[in-house]
Amino acid sequence: MTNPALHMSNVRKVYRMADTEVVALDHAELTVASDEIVALVGPSGSGKTTLCSIAGGILSATEGSVVVGDEEITSYNDKQLTTFRQNQVGFVFQSVNLVPFLTARENLLVVDELGRRQGKPARQRADRLLEELGLTDRAKNLPSQLSGGQKQRVAIGRALMNEPKLVLFDEPTSALDTELGMQVMELIRAEMKSRGTAAIVVTHDERITTYCDRTVHIIDGVLAA
């Protein structure tokens, strides 16, 4: 049996502000199988993004255990978390956030430049991803020359460049119209399933959940299956 892509056990995240404590995530238990797509649904401020940030090694949990693939990251320092993010997870952000002065292909390769520095294999992987995402003819275009959907596809390609165990999608369709949003979700599902890569999709939109294997709700930092 393969290890789950993510196992969070009894995870708490507490922010301290002056004399008060804000509990952003309260004793969260979540396991995502190695090829599972989980929708994480909840209102604003419910702790969705905090959970994603902890799972992706951007934030450290105040308490509890976080294991991604076979890596226990709970006690990692900033440097270890950076290396972990370079190698084990992919991110697709809400507002896309491609590097504006790099072409679509270079936006994929930036992951290699910042991390593994594989060179030729990375270039071949970028070309293959662009082909799979239908962007071969846009490889040399800057983000300003791409449509919203194309930008989102480049962002998905960038998230897959390091062959991650887990990809975290933060509201991936919020900047797209309904039809384009659905197309992007179809693409995400196809890409994740074809690779056997796990994903967590953070969303407000219940329609997105139909593209996911399972939906987890979160309210006030508490997960409810």
Add this chain to the structure above:
Amino acid sequence: MKLALRELIRRPGRFITATLILTLIAVLLMFLGGLLDGLTRSATGAVRAQDVDAIVYSDASQASFLRSRIEPATRTRIEQLDGITETGGLGVVQLGARVPGNGPRDLADVAVWGYQLAPIGVPDPPAPGLAWADKLLAADGVEIGDELLVGPARTPITVVGWVENTSYNGQSGLWTDVDTWRQVLAANRPDAVLADDVFQALVVRGEGADVDVVNAIEAADDDLLALTVPDAINQIPGVTEQQTTFNQILGVTVVIALVVIALFFALLTVERTALYGVMKAIGARSRTIFAGLVAQAVVVTLIAATIAGLAVIVLDLLIPPGSIPLYISVARIVTSIVLLLFAAVVGCAFSLRRVLRVDPASALGSSQ
């Protein structure tokens, strides 16, 4: 770093303002440096050209040629010291000279030197009544063969050839034999007239290092002031003050460059906070981002300094020789570039804290 350089190439417009401002600052830095070097050369060239180990003045003279007296007996004592190989008398008088073809009030400022040991670039003393003239006098209309009438007594001296970089206190050198110099001194500065064989100063060559020669002379006679050539240069009235003043202005200019770079890259960092958040989220280290900033600052500064260097070289070629004391040297340009690069790196350092504080969580909107 590759990313940062790619941004410079693809979005040069973002860096044009900073490059232009830095170019102007670099021109100012190099031009002021050139003026300092020019002024220093025009004040010290004649002393700098002395190819000797020591220049000896009388102790009470405070290294002023006009106040100094070296008697023949003193010279003999110095020549008898161990390690002394050669001595030469030296004297100067600063006067105005009438140039043929110029108006009666259009005087050329000259320093008439009498010498026995030839300085660097100056031939052996010419025949009486003749002089080697500093080439700067050409800017006053002097030509080889001209007879200059020196001082209020209008003592005639004929120019027989050019020498370079031999000005003293901003006055162009006229290098004569000691008898001609004595004549000029006696005719135009009777208050400073010297007996035969008495000189204002003595230039001394010896064995070993210049400081050893200086120490030997000083130890032998309490009434003498012996200086190495570099020390004698610094003792010329006004030279140290001039250098201190200019160096302070140059220092302020470097600080201005530093502030410009610091502000520009601080603004860029603020503007890029979201992008840096994303880059950190996907695995960029703070040091990678900061190295990119420094690389951009260094490239922008190098471009600005190179343009400025070329501009001041062109300026130097366009300005007529002798009109202003500007001396542009490779050393001055390279020093200015090094100072500006230092300012670039230090200026960028002000953005380091901001780069370190960029939270990768901001990419996901969960920074708190």
